[in-house]
Amino acid sequence: EAGVAQSPRYKIIEKRQSVAFWCNPISGHATLYWYQQILGQGPKLLIQFQNNGVVDDSQLPKDRFSAERLKGVDSTLKIQPAKLEDSAVYLCASSQGDLSDEQFFGPGTRLTVL
């Protein structure tokens, strides 16, 4: 079974520029998560989708971050404009959505904002 795919793997931009990340979850997984992991910290949930509906986005900085999951499959996370403190690894994960199901994580996108 193919895992969670993310692209790009690395991205370097200057502050105030825009950037977008893409995630393709495991086929059939209803729940999709985006996390931000700053160096030396644990993953912080940014947004959680169940199919194409948002379950939780309480920690998403909505003035600059946006995410969508069209058709309940793949998803994009966008930052516009980027700040220095957005430098982090952005992780995508998916799960079947059942109570006892585990999350499967993608390799992440490492973003550096200069």
Next chain:
Amino acid sequence: AQSVTQPDIHITVSEGASLELRCNYSYGATPYLFWYVQSPGQGLQLLLKYFSGDTLVQGIKGFEAEFKRSQSSFNLRKPSVHWSDAAEYFCAVGAPYGRGSYIPTFGRGTSLIVHP
């Protein structure tokens, strides 16, 4: 809102020694509890999880964890550590929400260093 505390930033053990990584959580009810491992250059992998039932949970790679409600803890243990266990370990809590799912919160992680 739920929270997770991993009080140890770094833990150093000798290969073959036993290991215990601490995790304390804050949540108004019984949460779902998880331990994940993140090896250098690799993604997060689930070691074990607790949803209900037996409070001693067995996981992969010889790890186990015990849920202690009275202490709000979910410590991870392994009787004999291997050099390949060196990695970052994350405890996570899941706050249940309707229709049988949960919203996860991760701790800041504990870095395990294994000496030969």
